Amino acid sequence: MKKEEVPHDKKIIHGEDNSLVKVLYVTDQQGKYETTQYEGWEAENLAMSQAWEDIDNRIAQTREKVIRGELSPIAYFMEKNLMDLPTLASYMGGWKFFVKKHLTPSGFKKLNASKLKKYAAIFNIPVEELTHFKG
């Protein structure tokens, strides 16, 4: 890529500037390589905002389901922390099978205090936010 073709598209995500000044390898007029800085490019900005749209959607949907009593608060905080089932299971140091149970309201009710504490620590929240879900 030639230096004069470097895009400068700011990364606006969630209505805020999320630009990060990065290094790009470009050629000068003689075709010699040098580095330059840039803040973003339309194509990558679009890809990132789309990824966030999807995440935000999933969080909102899960929140509704928790309020309706179809899923447990753990499911909500899992989404909120951008985790999936395998990731959360490896944080818990257990099998997916068990974590999956805890995502349901009935499985959640059976959780003992120490497991709850462990989940709360992973999500970096007080235990009360799990037991008294406010969304």
Place this chain on the structure above:
Amino acid sequence: MKIENFQHKQSAHCESGVTLGLLQHYGIQLTEPLIFGIGAGYFFGHLPFVKVSGVPGTTFRIWPGYIFKRVCKELGVKMKVEHFTNEQKGMQALDAALQAGRPVGMQTSVFYLSYFPPAYRFHFNGHNLIAYGKEGDEYLISDPVMETVTRLSAADLEKARFAKGFPAPNGRLYYLVLTKPGFDLPNAIRRGIKKTCWFMLSSPPPFFGIHGIWFLGRKIKKYPEKLEPRRAALFIGNIIRMQEEIGTGGGGFRFLYAAFLQEAAQHLNNPALLEASNEMTLIGDAWRNFAFAAARVMKDRSGNLASYDELGEMLIQLSDREKKFFTHLKTLV
């Protein structure tokens, strides 16, 4: 404590940047492209069964840790790489190395690095950074993709180093122990090029190297049949992000590699490598075009068969082009 004479330098790619920073501290002056090339960082892989948040993984670089290890080996530098199962021991080992005046490289998860803009903070576990000191409860961090040095709380650093998921860093830290004066740079460059040719041409099909690019091209053509439009767009978006987002120097490392070939031409006194560099620049431009077209398809979201077909075709052509390129490059060194 603080390692006073440590110098921060912003780089395109985290691991080659960390390697550069560590070597530089011990008086070995190399450029980022040279490190990337000698470390054989150039790669391609598409693993449909390794999913991150339900999206198949694509990579434009070799696995984490490889560049550092390889460069050290080629330059005859002795290094130490450690993993930990115990968080406390992992943090103690970091403090001990810093205390001994050694800057320390670490593998971390971006999710816990609070100095990144919030939108960047995904569970990406292959990020590398350097700690060069500790003040109170904060570590002094030189993160090569950042413009300047920064700080991180001990709690955040611990979480980042012991993040779970794929690929789990397991507290991985590394530092240089002993450097040896004088090394055979031309030979290291030659061996690096050969290794990359091997990775790209001779990795077992179908997931890696030029086969991987072809394989992904074929997959993309089938996206509209197999996936709902929203998911297909997400899959495409992930490729763009892997190609451009965090530290590739543009075009999925292709420009960084072209810069390397340019420097290699000088060190090896081989003008044919200059031509190869020009061709690599064009390949990089073609990857940028792919990303641009992919972004348009993604935005459209109609799941239009023809547009996915075009994208797939672009990759199949790129696979062909890289095959020719590396077959030729192999004969030059």
